[in-house]
Each structure stands twice: as C-alpha cells, then as structure tokens.
Amino acid sequence: MSGIGRPLLELDHVERMFGGSWLGRLGGDNVVRAVDDVTLSIAAGEAFGIVGESGSGKTTVGRMIVRLLDPTAGAIRFEGQDITRLRGGALLAYRRSVQMVFQNPYLSLNPRRRVRDMLLDAYRIHHLASGRDAEERVAALMEMVGLRRTMLDRYPHEFSSGQRQRIGIARALSVEPRLIVADEPVSALDVSVQAQVLNLLRGLQEELGLTVVFISHDLRAVSFLCSRVAVLYLGQVMEVAPRRALVERAAHPYTQALMGSMPSLAPGSGITREVIRGDIADQQPPPGGCVFAPRCELRRRLGDPDRCLTERPWPRELSEGHAVACHFADAEARPDTDARPEATGAAAGPTTPTTPTMVGISDPTRVPAVTSTGATT
Amino acid sequence: MNVIRRLWRIRSARVGVVLAVLLLTTAILGPMLLPLDPNAIDVRARFAGPSTAHWLGTDDLGRDTFTRLVHGSRMSLFIAALSALLGTLLGVTLGVITGFLGGWVDVAGMRVVDLFFAIPTLLVAIGIVALFGPSATTTILALGIAYTPLYARLVRGTVVSVRSRTYVDASRVLGARGVRLLRTDILPGIVPIALVQTTALLGFALVDEASLGFLGLGVQPPDASWGQMINAGRQFIFQAPWLTLIPGFAVILAVFSINLIGDGLRDALDPRASQRVGDT
Ligand SMILES: Nc1ncnc2c1ncn2[C@@H]1O[C@H](COP(=O)(O)OP(=O)(O)OP(=O)(O)O)[C@@H](O)[C@H]1O
Numbered sequence: 001m002s003g004i005g006r007p008l009l010e011l012d013h014v015e016r017m018f019g020g021s022w023l024g025r026l027g028g029d030n031v032v033r034a035v036d037d038v039t040l041s042i043a044a045g046e047a048f049g050i051v052g053e054s055g056s057g058k059t060t061v062g063r064m065i066v067r068l069l070d071p072t073a074g075a076i077r078f079e080g081q082d083i084t085r086l087r088g089g090a091l092l093a094y095r096r097s098v099q100m101v102f103q104n105p106y107l108s109l110n111p112r113r114r115v116r117d118m119l120l121d122a123y124r125i126h127h128l129a130s131g132r133d134a135e136e137r138v139a140a141l142m143e144m145v146g147l148r149r150t151m152l153d154r155y156p157h158e159f160s161s162g163q164r165q166r167i168g169i170a171r172a173l174s175v176e177p178r179l180i181v182a183d184e185p186v187s188a189l190d191v192s193v194q195a196q197v198l199n200l201l202r203g204l205q206e207e208l209g210l211t212v213v214f215i216s217h218d219l220r221a222v223s224f225l226c227s228r229v230a231v232l233y234l235g236q237v238m239e240v241a242p243r244r245a246l247v248e249r250a251a252h253p254y255t256q257a258l259m260g261s262m263p264s265l266a267p268g269s270g271i272t273r274e275v276i277r278g279d280i281a282d283q284q285p286p287p288g289g290c291v292f293a294p295r296c297e298l299r300r301r302l303g304d305p306d307r308c309l310t311e312r313p314w315p316r317e318l319s320e321g322h323a324v325a326c327h328f329a330d331a332e333a334r335p336d337t338d339a340r341p342e343a344t345g346a347a348a349g350p351t352t353p354t355t356p357t358m359v360g361i362s363d364p365t366r367v368p369a370v371t372s373t374g375a376t377t
Numbered sequence: 378m379n380v381i382r383r384l385w386r387i388r389s390a391r392v393g394v395v396l397a398v399l400l401l402t403t404a405i406l407g408p409m410l411l412p413l414d415p416n417a418i419d420v421r422a423r424f425a426g427p428s429t430a431h432w433l434g435t436d437d438l439g440r441d442t443f444t445r446l447v448h449g450s451r452m453s454l455f456i457a458a459l460s461a462l463l464g465t466l467l468g469v470t471l472g473v474i475t476g477f478l479g480g481w482v483d484v485a486g487m488r489v490v491d492l493f494f495a496i497p498t499l500l501v502a503i504g505i506v507a508l509f510g511p512s513a514t515t516t517i518l519a520l521g522i523a524y525t526p527l528y529a530r531l532v533r534g535t536v537v538s539v540r541s542r543t544y545v546d547a548s549r550v551l552g553a554r555g556v557r558l559l560r561t562d563i564l565p566g567i568v569p570i571a572l573v574q575t576t577a578l579l580g581f582a583l584v585d586e587a588s589l590g591f592l593g594l595g596v597q598p599p600d601a602s603w604g605q606m607i608n609a610g611r612q613f614i615f616q617a618p619w620l621t622l623i624p625g626f627a628v629i630l631a632v633f634s635i636n637l638i639g640d641g642l643r644d645a646l647d648p649r650a651s652q653r654v655g656d657t
Pocket residue numbers: 018019032033034052053054055056057058059060061217
C-alpha cells in the first residue's frame with residue numbers, strides 16, 4: 001500500500017520549539033523542542049498514522065500541517081508548494097485543501113452556535129454556495145456523517161460525544177478538502193462509540209479518496225485505519241513503516257515495546273507484555289545521542305554501546321518504505337518474545353532506579369470492533 | 378432569551394428587577410404626573426416637614442423635596458445609564474482590539490490602561506470635570522472614561538482566553554479571521570462578562586454621581602439630581618437632615634436593586650448553571 005502516487009504532503013526537516021523567546025529564557029523557561037527534525041512524505045489518498053506517547057509532539061505536527069502553528073525550522077510542502085509562509089488569499093486557498101478534526105468535540109464546537117451556522121461557515125467564508133444550495137449541501141453533509149438534517153437547528157449540548165465528533169467531521173468535510181488531519185479523533189469519546197467513529201472516518205477516506213493523517217497514542221486504532229505509520233518519540237521519528245511491516249517486523253525497540261504492550265497484535269501470548277522503563281519525561285535524553293537511549297531495552301541487551309549516547313541515529317531505510325532511526329535495529333529485526341522474561345528480570349535489577357511503566361496504550365477491551373458505519377448514537 | 382428566564386427564577390434578582398422597574402417608571406413618568414414645579418421657590422415654606430402639601434417636606438428654598446426627588450431620579454438614572462454605556466462602549470472596544478490583535482497594539486494599549494488604572498476612578502473623574510467644568514454632560518463623560526480602564530482590562534483578558542479556545546482554532550482552520558471570527562466566536566464569548574460588568578457600572582455610576590454631586594462637581598443647581606440634592610442638603614444637615622438622607626436613601630435603593638440584578642445575572646450566566654438548564 002505504500003508510496004501510491006506522488007507525495008501530497010511532505011514534511012522536510014520540520015522543527016518546532018516552544019519557549020524560545022529571549023524573554024522566556026530570561027524568566028528561566030526551558031526550551032522545548034516539541035518536534036525535532038521530522039521528515040515525512042504522505043501520498044495522495046493514503047491514510048497515514050502518527051503514533052506516540054503523550055508529549056511526543058503529535059498534536060504539534062498536526063497543528064503545523066493545518067497552519068495553526070508555524071515551524072521554527074524546515075518546510076512543509078503541499079503538492080510541492082511550501083505552505084509555511086502562505087498568507088492572505090493563498091492561505092485561504094490552502095485552508096480549502098486541508099482540514100482538521102479535533103480531539104475533543106466538547107471543546108471544538110462553539111456552544112453558542114447552531115450546527116447549521118457552523119456548517120454554513122465554510123460556504124460563506126469561501127463563497128462556495130449560498131441560499132438553498134448551501135442549505136442542501138449542509139443537509140447532505142449531515143447525512144454523510146450519519147446524522148439527520150433535522151438536527152441542524154440544534155446546539156452542540158444537545159448531542160452525544162459521538163454525534164458531536166460527527167459534526168466535527170462534517171465541518172472538516174464542508175470545504176471538500178484533499179487532506180484531513182485527525183488528531184486523536186476518538187480518544188475523548190465514549191468507548192462505546194469510538195469504533196463507530198473510526199469506521200466512519202475509514203469509510204469516508206475510502207469513499208471520498210481523502211488523504212488522512214491520523215494521530216493517535218493508540219497503535220491499535222492506527223493500524224485499523226492506516227496503511228502507513230510513523231512512530232514519534234520526543235518529537236523525533238523513530239520508525240516509519242507500512243502497517244504490515246510494522247505489525248510483523250517492527251524494527252525499532254520503541255515500536256517493539258509499543259507492539260508488545262498491545263496484546264491483540266503481539267505475536268505469542270496476550271499475557272506477557274513488554275514494558276518500557278520510566279516515563280517519557282523521566283530522563284533527559286543524552287544530547288547528541290539517541291533520544292530513546294534512557295529507556296532502550298535493546299541498548300541494554302547489547303551492553304550499553306557508546307554510540308547510542310554520542311551519535312544521533314538518523315532514519316535509514318531497511319526495506320522499501322520502512323525506515324528506522326536506530327543504530328542497531330537490524331541486530332534484532334523482530335520483537336523477541338523469548339527475551340521478555342529476561343527483560344523483566346533486568347527491570348527488577350538494582351541498576352534500574354525507575355519502576356517499570358506501561359506505555360500509554362489503552363486496555364484490550366477497547367479494540368475497535370468493525371461494525372456498520374452509519375449508525376448514530 | 379434564556380438568561381432572562383433563568384434570572385427571573387432567582388428570587389433576589391426578581392426583587393431587584395421589580396425595584397428597578399418601579400424606579401424606572403418613576404423616573405420616566407413621574408415628572409409628567411407630578412403637579413409641582415421642582416424649581417418653584419416658596420420662601421414662606423422653607424424647611425417644612427412632611428405634610429399633605431409636601432409629602433417629604435421642603436428644602437431651604439421651600440422647594441418640594443418629593444418633586445425634586447422624582448425629577449432628580451430621572452437625571453441620576455439617565456447619567457448612570459449613559460456613563461455605564463459609555464464605559465461599556467469604550468471598554469469593550471479597547472479590550473477587544475488589544476486582546477484580539479495582540480502584539481504591540483496590545484502592549485501599547487495596556488500601558489495606557491495601566492497608567493489610568495493606577496489612579497482611583499473618582500480622581501480621574503474629578504480631573505476630567507476640572508478640565509471641562511461641572512455639568513450633567515461632563516459627569517457622563519468623566520464617569521464613562523473613568524470606568525474604561527477596568528472594563529478594557531477585563532474584556533481583554535476574556536478575549537485572550539476565548540481566542541485560544543479550540544473552537545476558535547476550528548474556525549481559523551476553516552478560514553475565518555478578523556471581523557467574522559470576532560462576530561461568530563469571540564464576541565458571543567464575552568457577552569456574559571460584559572453584562573455583569575455593565576450592571577456593576579450602573580451601580581458605581583449612581584454612587585459616583587452622588588459623590589461628584591456632593592463635591593459640587595456634578596449636576597449644577599437649580600437642576601435636580603440625587604447627587605445635587607445631597608450636596609444642597611449638606612449645609613443643613615443638622616437643621617433638616619432629611620434633605621440629605623432622602624436622596625441618599627434613593628441612591629442606596631437604586632444601587633441595591635442593581636446589585637441584586639447583577640448577582641442574579643452572574644448566577645444565571647454561570648456556565649455550570651447553563652450546563653444544567655441548557656445553554657443559549
Ligand atoms: N503552546 C505550547 N507552549 C509550550 N509548550 C508546548 C506547547 N504546545 C506543546 N508544547 C510541548 O510540546 C511537547 C509536545 O506536545 P504535543 O501536544 O504536540 O504532544 P502530543 O503528542 O500531542 O501529546 P498528547 O498525546 O498529550 O496530546 C510537549 O512537551 C508539550 O509540553
């Protein structure tokens with residue numbers, strides 16, 4: 001599935017820092033490099049996933065793509081054109097091409113506005129339609145996302161979480177975009193409707209030939225929806241791979257750990273879970289080395305090679321469309337089920353000051369069941 | 378509107394509304410219905426006590442206190458309403474511009490506001506009256522301008538917080554900006570706070586009009602306002618205390634009514650309350 005057509009969206013060494021102003025530094029603020037040299041290429045019509053723990057920079061990437069934030073370095077190209085400096089009419093045109101579905105539909109819908117007004121915005125702003133024509137289009141949007149046109153006169157509080165997110169999706173679709181960034185579109189929803197909304201997104205993506213950048217901390221949801229996946233850690237890309245490659249031969253120790261904590265996809269038993277020591281913010285990664293080093297199981301198994309601390313591993317291609325940012329990824333190209341008891345033993349050893357923590361992957365009861373797309377809740 | 382219905386459901390606010398309606402009716406219709414001239418001098422009836430001819434007695438010039446009180450209510454409420462309106466217009470405009478545009482506009486605007494903010498409201502008002510001479514118009518101008526900094530600061534803060542809400546981001550991604558964004562997403566977000574603040578200003582203005590009047594810097598004789606009446610009665614405070622007490626009581630009653638409404642509004646607009654009852 002990888003590499004269909006030419007890239008629609010390219011991130012070229014994109015970096016975003018926060019708190020970098022001289023005033024902030026004066027006040028003792030830390031500079032956060034939320035996104036650190038991210039290079040990605042997303043093909044037209046593809047569903048591309050971005051996964052990572054909380055704080056890995058997923059939202060920041062998404063907000064830069066939709067121009068809610070500007071990168072501090074690097075370029076973002078849409079159909080070959082750098083969009084990071086667009087202004088005025090050109091920016092408005094870009095906004096017709098790229099839309100966003102927000103994480104929390106309780107926050108992303110203005111409580112004081114009727115659904116109709118929110119959906120009509122696009123037509124008014126871009127002068128796409130007016131009068132009866134616009135009314136018809138708005139009604140069609142509602143039906144497209146599995147809501148009824150009679151609901152147009154309601155306010156957001158009259159809807160359930162799933163319905164609200166459907167409205168959020170309808171609004172994103174109202175300009176007929178080419179690309180939609182969906183930032184954790186189901187994580188704020190009631191568990192019972194998450195699968196329905198994921199199904200809706202998948203259906204729309206296929207039906208409308210949309211390109212979707214799907215952001216999630218839930219590797220399971222990502223593999224359900226996406227043909228290719230990038231794994232982010234502390235603002236850096238650890239691994240990019242087609243879904244199959246990721247599931248079957250995850251190369252990066254971080255990805256392997258994520259997979260291991262996902263029983264439904266992990267090879268072998270569902271009981272043993274690989275753990276990642278420490279929390280994402282626990283240890284400062286060594287400057288100049290690999291950001292994952294403080295928590296890396298592979299590095300431990302290899303006897304703590306110096307290279308991990310002195311040289312940043314840049315993504316390199318293992319096979320077609322499968323890149324990994326680890327010096328030693330090929331040493332063990334498969335998640336080694338047998339090594340786990342040993343790993344657990346090491347975790348209990350005296351050399352590890354932090355307690356083992358599970359990566360933030362939700363519990364197995366949240367496996368999205370593939371059900372019908374249309375049903376409303 | 379839903380807010381009004383919710384307001385009416387609060388008992389104390391209901392009392393305030395009833396009082397306010399009474400006061401307003403008196404101020405608007407009273408002067409037309411009363412037979413006496415508020416400025417008619419009758420030296421034979423100076424400092425008269427309450428009687429059927431003069432319900433609340435007379436002042437040092439024999440003018441009917443009740444008639445003057447009613448005529449004065451029109452003036453006082455008019456001044457309070459207009460200065461609150463002026464303060465609101467200036468405050469909201471300044472607050473929205475600085476809060477929405479941000480950057481150097483924000484920095485410069487807030488510097489000026491801070492400067493004014495450091496001076497007590499009444500002192501600002503007195504300064505302005507000193508510049509233009511006392512009259513009803515200067516009172517309105519002075520109070521309206523004096524209330525602006527506080528209001529602007531409040532609105533700016535609210536706009537800055539509303540501006541960063543997710544639904545504003547969502548509108549931006551759709552392409553909304555400038556006036557459209559203000560109209561659809563930002564201004565509706567500041568309406569509740571503005572309503573409460575304007576109501577509070579009404580109360581302040583009533584008191585401040587009285588204070589300016591007391592200092593002789595407000596409405597000038599022979600025109601009546603509550604503040605002017607307090608000032609006029611001041612010299613005879615021991616001889617005829619009702620001349621100050623009665624208009625003073627009128628101010629207190631009006632402020633009380635406005636405060637009841639203000640508190641009620643605050644509750645009626647409480648987001649948690651609106652979650653319960655359903656938002657507008
Ligand atoms: N506006 C901001 N100002 C300062 N720091 C920020 C800002 N936005 C994000 N950050 C920081 O950047 C890093 C990445 O944040 P981001 O929200 O992109 O992560 P995320 O992967 O989306 O996490 P989550 O799963 O919690 O949504 C975090 O350390 C965060 O604290």
